[in-house]
Amino acid sequence: MWLIIIIIPLLIAWWVATDARKRGYSKGASLVWFLGVWLALIVFLPLYLILRPKTPRQDELGKGTRVCPYCEKLYQGEISYCPYCGQKLDEEM
Ligand SMILES: [Zn+2]
Incomplete structure (x- = not known):
């Protein structure tokens, strides 16, 4: 059961990192978003959706x-x- 708690944020974090790369973030910045969303989904996911460039x-x-x-x-x-x-x-x- 604990696996789900880790894997779902990981998938969302992966999507965020991929999306960040597409929108012109550097590899390092995308990695920071990836880790941020993975470890603190509640904080970083809304933050990313607000801050991400068009x-x-x-x-x-x-x-x-x-x-x-x-x-x-x-x-x-x-x-x-x-x-x-x-x-x-x-x-x-
Ligand atoms: Zn073409």
């Missing part, structure tokens, strides 16, 4: 225009694959 460049663009995270070309609308490099775009829910 996805780079997203808010500078017009509505419906997005940037491919792989090739950095612009595309329109909510599509599953980048029309330029063919990478799967899983940023959008």
Whole structure:
């Protein structure tokens, strides 16, 4: 039973660290978030959700225009694959 208490925060911390990397945090900063969320989930998870920067460049663009995270070309609308490099775009829910 104690395993669940460790593993669930670990998974959330892993997600936070991955998300932090995507949003331009350095490796060290992501690691700090990872450890913080893991050890003090109640404190660091809300803190991260408040402090995390928006996805780079997203808010500078017009509505419906997005940037491919792989090739950095612009595309329109909510599509599953980048029309330029063919990478799967899983940023959008
Ligand atoms: Zn692309």
